[in-house]
Amino acid sequence: MASAVEIDAMRRALQLARRGPRGLNPQVGAVILSPTGEVLAEGYHRGAGTPHAEVDALSQLAPGAARGATAVVTLEPCNHTGRTGPCAVALIEAGVGRVVHAIDDPTDTATGGAARLRDAGVDVESGVEGDAAEHLIHDWIGLQRTGRxxxxxxxxxxxxxxxxxxxxxxxxxxxxxxxxxxxxxxxxxxxxxxxxxxxxxxxxxxxxxxxxxxxxxxxxxxxxxxxxxxxxxxxxxxxxxxxxxxxxxxxxxxxxxxxxxxxxxxxxxxxxxxxxxxxxxxxxxxxxxxxxxxxxxxxxxxxxxxxxxxxxxxxxxxxxxxxxxxxxxxxxxxxxxxxxxxxxxxxxxxxx
Structure with a gap:
């Protein structure tokens, strides 16, 4: 169950997500919390070809600084290699111990990040502030489901x-x-x-x-x-x-x-x-x-x-x-x- 600190971090991640552009990719925000709940870094997706929100946040930390941390992200970390690598792998390699995400990725290509994280021993929780996150990218989700x-x-x-x-x-x-x-x-x-x-x-x-x-x-x-x-x-x-x-x-x-x-x-x-x-x-x-x-x-x-x-x-x-x-x-x-x-x-x- 998500803690009050994690819920607050998710609400902040949703604010960050809104800074990103609408388009081919969803608006996504991320907050990295230390094991004691302090905010270590924040990030969001700035558009196609740029780092995803989780990687954007991790890039602000020194190597090893995210070990044991909690990543709070508005959308399930992707499990896909496109212009950028899988966010799930980036979180695993950074040593993150827990991931809290709001909604599951609805696409066949990018879904599976949560399962990959769990297989690597990362604690994963989904559904935190899910309604707000789905409302934010409602049109993008609809596009994935209908193709238009x-x-x-x-x-x-x-x-x-x-x-x-x-x-x-x-x-x-x-x-x-x-x-x-x-x-x-x-x-x-x-x-x-x-x-x-x-x-x-x-x-x-x-x-x-x-x-x-x-x-x-x-x-x-x-x-x-x-x-x-x-x-x-x-x-x-x-x-x-x-x-x-x-x-x-x-x-x-x-x-x-x-x-x-x-x-x-x-x-x-x-x-x-x-x-x-x-x-x-x-x-x-x-x-x-x-x-x-x-x-x-x-x-x-x-x-x-x-x-x-x-x-x-x-x-x-x-x-x-x-x-x-x-x-x-x-x-x-x-x-x-x-x-x-x-x-x-x-x-x-x-x-x-």
């Missing part, structure tokens, strides 16, 4: 389910509070996705902005999907991040490419055609529906064909939350899991 980023599909609609008036005008269906919420969520994403139809019709900047119009510090990579050409002077080409263009309608291929680039969270904001396609293909992990108390009527529906021929085939959702934003309502819903994307593995931690 977490996808949030957003749309704004009138109370009668329209995305625009019959003349095509849609700014602004929702009010300022809802728009601020959208931009905050954009900033939390690694990529923002729109279709060429929306880019051509509305010329969106696809940036994350503050209420005064200034750019937020965190900006998602703009992604444009579709076979139509994007104009040379399109606003998206002036985005602070270099845009990615995919001349395809194969959404799974796009998501796989983004996963290989280290994208963990995708925000889809590309109009009814693209939103419908993500939902229809079972690629939406979360739906963000902003509902304004206004009636528009007409034919401009917020969603199109979802491949639902009968009521029995309806796509069932679980409502995760309801939130009032000014005069508008935000419904966050999660599709009930079906199909092949409910499981899978995307092995990436070994790339570091």
């Amino acid at each position: 980023p977490h996808v949030s599909v957003k749309w704004a609609q009138s109370l009668d389910g329209r995305a625009a008036a019959d003349d095509g005008s849609s700014q602004w269906i929702t009010g300022p509070a809802a728009r601020r919420d959208v931009h905050a969520r954009r900033a939390q994403a690694d990529a923002i996705v729109a279709g060429t139809g929306t880019v051509g019709a509305d010329d969106p900047a696809l940036t994350a902005r503050a209420a005064d119009g200034s750019l937020l510090d965190a900006q998602p990579v703009p992604v444009v999907i579709g076979k139509s050409e994007t104009a040379p002077d399109a606003a998206v080409r002036r985005h602070p991040r270099e845009p990615l263009f995919f001349a395809t309608h194969d959404l799974r291929a796009v998501l796989a490419d983004l996963a290989d680039r280290g994208v963990q969270r995708v925000f889809v904001e590309g109009g009814p055609t693209l939103a419908s396609a993500f939902v229809r293909e079972g690629l939406a992990d979360e739906l963000l529906v902003y509902v304004a108390p206004v009636l528009l009527g007409g034919s401009r529906l917020a969603l199109g064909d979802l491949g639902v021929p009968t009521i029995d085939a309806a796509r069932r959702l679980d409502v995760a939350s309801l939130q009032t934003l000014g005069d508008d309502l935000l419904i966050v819903a999660v599709p009930r899991p079906t199909g092949p994307d409910a499981a899978g593995t995307h092995e990436n931690r070994g790339e570091a």
Whole structure:
């Protein structure tokens, strides 16, 4: 059972982990404790190709200084040789006597570090502050299990389910509070996705902005999907991040490419055609529906064909939350899991 000192060290390791970048590899932090509980060293993973958190911490100690020490780390020490060697071996060679980790490594390539440590006589305990650690790298874990980023599909609609008036005008269906919420969520994403139809019709900047119009510090990579050409002077080409263009309608291929680039969270904001396609293909992990108390009527529906021929085939959702934003309502819903994307593995931690 973990001691109070070890629990405090794990909480510190989680703080350290947050300093690391999101991407192909998980954010991991580590703290080395002396046999009497003093902090000897701290470390975290700074990105692909750099030492893992445990090795980063050990590198700050003189040879032999970690003998009999306890390594507290937010993720099970890896058992894989990629750009760096196995952390489990580094801990064994350093003479560490005990390892406390928060969660097991979910990848087939890197798991097994705990077993290797035990075989070498190291005392190992897992599950300490596990919920907090899993929350920290939730998107990375999801990418390992599904092979693709977490996808949030957003749309704004009138109370009668329209995305625009019959003349095509849609700014602004929702009010300022809802728009601020959208931009905050954009900033939390690694990529923002729109279709060429929306880019051509509305010329969106696809940036994350503050209420005064200034750019937020965190900006998602703009992604444009579709076979139509994007104009040379399109606003998206002036985005602070270099845009990615995919001349395809194969959404799974796009998501796989983004996963290989280290994208963990995708925000889809590309109009009814693209939103419908993500939902229809079972690629939406979360739906963000902003509902304004206004009636528009007409034919401009917020969603199109979802491949639902009968009521029995309806796509069932679980409502995760309801939130009032000014005069508008935000419904966050999660599709009930079906199909092949409910499981899978995307092995990436070994790339570091």
